[in-house]
Amino acid sequence: MKLRAEVKVGVGLPTTVPGATGELLLEWARRADAGPFSSVAVLDRVVYDSYEPFATLAGAAAATSRVRLATMIAIGPLRSTAMLAKQAASVHGLSGGRLTLGLAVGARTEDFDAAGVEHKGRGKRLGEQLAYIRGNVDADRVGPSRDGIEILVGGLSGQAYARMARYADGYAHNGGPPRAFAGAASRALAAWSDLGRPGKPQLWGQGYFALGDAARGEAYLKDYYAFTGPFAEKIAAGNLTSARAVKDFVRGYEEAGCDELVLFPTVVEIDELERLQEALA
Amino acid sequence: MNVEIVGAGPAGLYLAILLKKLDRGVDVRVHERNPPDATFGFGVVFSEETLGALRDADPETHLEITDTFARWDRIDIRYQGRELSSRGHSFSAIARRRLLEILQERCRELDVTLEFGVEVEELPDADLVVGADGANSLVRRFRDFGTKVRTEGSKYVWFGTDHVFDAFTFSFRETEHGLFNAHAYPYDERMSTFIVECPEEVWRSAGLDEMDEQESLTFCEQLFANELRGRELFSNRSLWLDFPKITNKTWYDGNVVLLGDAVHTAHFSIGSGTKLAMEDSIALAAALARRRWNLSAAFIDYELDRAPFVERTQEAASESAAYFGRIASYSHLEPIQFAFNLITRAGRITHATLGVRDPQFTRALDAWLGGKAVSPPPAFSPFELRGVRFANRFELHERTAAVSAEGALAPGELTAEGWGPPEKVLLRLAHAGRRGATQPRERGVDLPLAEGWPIVAPTPRPYSPFGAIPEPADEDSVLAAFVAAATLADADVLEIDMAHGYLLGSYLSPLTNDEDDRLRFPIQVLEAVRAAWAGPLAVRLSVTDWHPRGNTVDDGIAIARELVGHGCDLIHVEAGQTIHDDRPQYRRGFLTALSDRIRNEVRVPTLVGGYLTTLDEASTIVGAGRADLVLLDLPETEIERPVTTSNTVSSEVPA
Numbered sequence: 021m022k023l024r025a026e027v028k029v030g031v032g033l034p035t036t037v038p039g040a041t042g043e044l045l046l047e048w049a050r051r052a053d054a055g056p057f058s059s060v061a062v063l064d065r066v067v068y069d070s071y072e073p074f075a076t077l078a079g080a081a082a083a084t085s086r087v088r089l090a091t092m093i094a095i096g097p098l099r100s101t102a103m104l105a106k107q108a109a110s111v112h113g114l115s116g117g118r119l120t121l122g123l124a125v126g127a128r129t130e131d132f133d134a135a136g137v138e139h140k141g142r143g144k145r146l147g148e149q150l151a152y153i154r155g156n157v158d159a160d161r162v163g164p165s166r167d168g169i170e171i172l173v174g175g176l177s178g179q180a181y182a183r184m185a186r187y188a189d190g191y192a193h194n195g196g197p198p199r200a201f202a203g204a205a206s207r208a209l210a211a212w213s214d215l216g217r218p219g220k221p222q223l224w225g226q227g228y229f230a231l232g233d234a235a236r237g238e239a240y241l242k243d244y245y246a247f248t249g250p251f252a253e254k255i256a257a258g259n260l261t262s263a264r265a266v267k268d269f270v271r272g273y274e275e276a277g278c279d280e281l282v283l284f285p286t287v288v289e290i291d292e293l294e295r296l297q298e299a300l301a
Numbered sequence: 302m303n304v305e306i307v308g309a310g311p312a313g314l315y316l317a318i319l320l321k322k323l324d325r326g327v328d329v330r331v332h333e334r335n336p337p338d339a340t341f342g343f344g345v346v347f348s349e350e351t352l353g354a355l356r357d358a359d360p361e362t363h364l365e366i367t368d369t370f371a372r373w374d375r376i377d378i379r380y381q382g383r384e385l386s387s388r389g390h391s392f393s394a395i396a397r398r399r400l401l402e403i404l405q406e407r408c409r410e411l412d413v414t415l416e417f418g419v420e421v422e423e424l425p426d427a428d429l430v431v432g433a434d435g436a437n438s439l440v441r442r443f444r445d446f447g448t449k450v451r452t453e454g455s456k457y458v459w460f461g462t463d464h465v466f467d468a469f470t471f472s473f474r475e476t477e478h479g480l481f482n483a484h485a486y487p488y489d490e491r492m493s494t495f496i497v498e499c500p501e502e503v504w505r506s507a508g509l510d511e512m513d514e515q516e517s518l519t520f521c522e523q524l525f526a527n528e529l530r531g532r533e534l535f536s537n538r539s540l541w542l543d544f545p546k547i548t549n550k551t552w553y554d555g556n557v558v559l560l561g562d563a564v565h566t567a568h569f570s571i572g573s574g575t576k577l578a579m580e581d582s583i584a585l586a587a588a589l590a591r592r593r594w595n596l597s598a599a600f601i602d603y604e605l606d607r608a609p610f611v612e613r614t615q616e617a618a619s620e621s622a623a624y625f626g627r628i629a630s631y632s633h634l635e636p637i638q639f640a641f642n643l644i645t646r647a648g649r650i651t652h653a654t655l656g657v658r659d660p661q662f663t664r665a666l667d668a669w670l671g672g673k674a675v676s677p678p679p680a681f682s683p684f685e686l687r688g689v690r691f692a693n694r695f696e697l698h699e700r701t702a703a704v705s706a707e708g709a710l711a712p713g714e715l716t717a718e719g720w721g722p723p724e725k726v727l728l729r730l731a732h733a734g735r736r737g738a739t740q741p742r743e744r745g746v747d748l749p750l751a752e753g754w755p756i757v758a759p760t761p762r763p764y765s766p767f768g769a770i771p772e773p774a775d776e777d778s779v780l781a782a783f784v785a786a787a788t789l790a791d792a793d794v795l796e797i798d799m800a801h802g803y804l805l806g807s808y809l810s811p812l813t814n815d816e817d818d819r820l821r822f823p824i825q826v827l828e829a830v831r832a833a834w835a836g837p838l839a840v841r842l843s844v845t846d847w848h849p850r851g852n853t854v855d856d857g858i859a860i861a862r863e864l865v866g867h868g869c870d871l872i873h874v875e876a877g878q879t880i881h882d883d884r885p886q887y888r889r890g891f892l893t894a895l896s897d898r899i900r901n902e903v904r905v906p907t908l909v910g911g912y913l914t915t916l917d918e919a920s921t922i923v924g925a926g927r928a929d930l931v932l933l934d935l936p937e938t939e940i941e942r943p944v945t946t947s948n949t950v951s952s953e954v955p956a
Contacts, residue, residue, distance in 0.1 A: 178847070187748075199609060200609075257598075
């Protein structure tokens with residue numbers, strides 16, 4: 021009989037919270053590595069005061085030795101396929117094989133405009149990128165080695181679940197209450213079964229927290245998600261602002277079958293990491 | 302704080318009451334375009350849990366409402382001259398007019414201003430504006446809520462009758478035009494609601510599109526004279542309607558918030574409209590109380606609280622609407638199975654949950670399927686197919702064999718020559734076609750081998766990115782390979798794989814075959830295998846391509862019909878994967894509805910999987926006649942936790 025697994029908890033680096041310095045990001049990664057966290061993760065956005073995910077994880081690779089380094093997610097089609105593979109493989113190599121590569125199509129046209137990339141056809145391109153990376157296409161010419169990169173795919177469409185089950189090791193959910201995660205997880209499992217994959221997919225979830233200054237966290241989330249219109253308020257309302265809320269959230273995700281839950285900061289203060297650690301204890 | 306509520310239906314009035322109770326100082330006005338005694342429809346239904354919520358929210362009105370309630374716990378199903386009955390379903394209903402009277406009176410008691418006969422021409426100027434003005438909400442038009450309106454289900458019309466039913470009664474009447482059905486339930490000691498429903502083509506064929514109100518009433522009265530026990534139907538602007546399913550991207554904008562039918566509707570066949578509306582009022586009032594009238598915070602709470610529940614109810618309602626739309630295809634089912642199918646139509650009641658409510662009913666169903674007075678649940682019932690007897694509906698071991706090396710999916714795969722010792726199995730004969738020559742599935746699917754073998758398909762288009770370009774198939778040798786494999790086969794069921802874009806599947810779809818007669822070669826193979834194999838023969842079929850230019854479910858049904866005509870005994874229902882970029886719809890049991898359509902429209906036994914993880918799902922599906930055999934996806938059992946030993950207590954025995 022297989023043992024019932026407990027959810028692992030990772031922590032986000034505040035790469036998309038304005039005001040984060042490089043020094044703080046690296047210190048954050050260092051302390052996370054020394055703490056109880058299983059991974060450090062980053063988000064991806066072009067048009068914002070934010071850091072590039074692969075560059076950040078390369079830095080984090082040098083500052084850490086234990087935690088997994090995850091993109092939750094990176095917008096694949098913003099990058100050309102070979103460059104995406106090369107960046108990912110480089111972080112993987114620099115970290116001694118600790119990369120978890122979460123990919124999705126992204127939600128903002130302005131990021132595509134700024135990157136000079138067509139927004140249309142992004143789903144198809146992501147499919148090609150996954151086939152390229154996972155299928156080791158051109159691997160003899162485009163190194164370093166992609167072997168052992170753990171791949172996750174995010175998104176809520178039927179196509180996203182199919183891409184996940186076809187090419188990835190697991191699913192990266194986009195956040196929300198545990199019941200929303202549970203719904204997405206059952207779709208991911210259904211897709212996995214439909215594509216005839218053995219075993220089960222790794223199920224990753226995420227949430228936001230602000231355990232010191234809740235108002236600052238709320239203001240940041242409303243700004244960061246302004247592009248979603250009224251939905252920004254609902255995301256901000258889900259910010260975890262007490263130890264109790266964090267505990268309930270983790271328990272809810274564990275019950276919903278989550279394998280790894282990443283909690284992202286909404287306030288740039290190194291003390292937030294200590295507060296999260298206390299809340300989890 | 303002043304509040305303007307547009308619409309004096311149950312939701313608007315109830316919210317007015319709750320807001321006044323929350324704070325008597327708040328100025329609450331309700332506008333209604335109709336006079337106070339105008340109402341459409343007759344009775345409305347509540348469930349036990351809604352009643353509990355109403356009691357907690359306002360005991361005064363709860364007392365009055367329950368005083369005039371009709372209550373019952375039975376569902377009666379009148380079908381093909383039989384009447385079946387299931388117990389344990391707690392319902393209650395009230396005359397809509399009486400409900401409104403009670404709420405209006407309570408509003409007056411609490412100093413709510415009620416204004417009738419007032420049409421809203423612009424958004425009222427108030428601190429808080431509530432759109433409780435129904436499915437055709439005007440308030441919704443003044444702001445952008447991302448409203449979507451779609452029609453679902455069949456044509457329907459509401460009547461009242463003075464025949465007092467003593468249960469929720471579903472009746473079915475076959476006519477020369479097609480099948481009509483009626484939903485009837487009592488709502489006080491004198492009257493019942495009586496809704497008549499039929500698919501649009503039946504409605505047209507019967508000439509109802511050209512009848513006036515009185516003519517259509519007479520038509521329905523005569524049609525259901527038996528059910529009405531000779532009593533009358535009453536009209537209240539009873540016109541035939543299409544049901545609008547309404548959804549909104551956001552439930553509020555600034556100081557304007559929607560509730561009830563204005564923000565969501567649920568098909569009448571699950572009777573949840575008024576219940577959802579009044580629960581909205583309770584949730585909104587509670588959020589305003591909790592957030593101390595901070596509108597934007599309260600609206601967020603309200604929507605986050607209600608939306609998931611409403612979505613689930615709408616999903617169930619849509620299932621129910623679709624069920625009544627295809628009701629005619631179930632006319633071959635035995636009454637007990639027909640009744641169980643009806644009761645479980647919305648996906649909310651399963652074999653196990655019905656067994657708790659009404660153990661007699663499930664026992665009768667189990668006995669009918671099991672052939673003994675005391676039989677185990679449907680998943681354990683025996684089944685026979687072309688002389689082969691299955692002990693139950695789920696213990697079917699699938700094995701796949703490639704008919705030839707060319708048609709292998711991955712290197713080292715079992716081929717016809719390499720079969721091991723025979724065991725009791727379903728043996729699938731497959732030719733991977735353009736999905737062949739790929740890496741093993743552990744790391745992913747459709748990843749081409751660096752050094753693969755030539756692959757074949759009807760068109761020279763690769764299946765996936767970086768996939769090889771297929772060559773035309775040598776049909777004679779493919780046919781010969783299938784026949785040779787069938788001749789060698791030692792299995793209980795032999796299956797030909799025509800699904801998921803494998804070779805024969807790719808022949809069937811317009812996405813992957815430019816030929817006009819796309820069934821030509823698959824039928825040839827089927828006939829040849831049929832000639833070589835005397836036992837049960839299944840075909841695994843993608844009944845839809847899940848793509849706008851591909852085969853639809855109707856196409857899939859037509860294909861299945863052809864296959865059955867050429868010797869197929871069992872359709873193994875699958876969907877999609879014909880091409881790499883399809884648009885699948887995944888969820889638990891995502892193939893069940895497709896299997897239901899194939900089984901009951903083609904009238905052929907089906908085998909279905911689609912991420913079914915419990916025996917209860919299998920029993921519900923088999924019991925309801927949605928499939929005959931079920932493939933379960935049983936997750937590894939994980940009930941044991943790692944044992945943690947505290948490091949403060951020594952586990953060593955002291956010396």
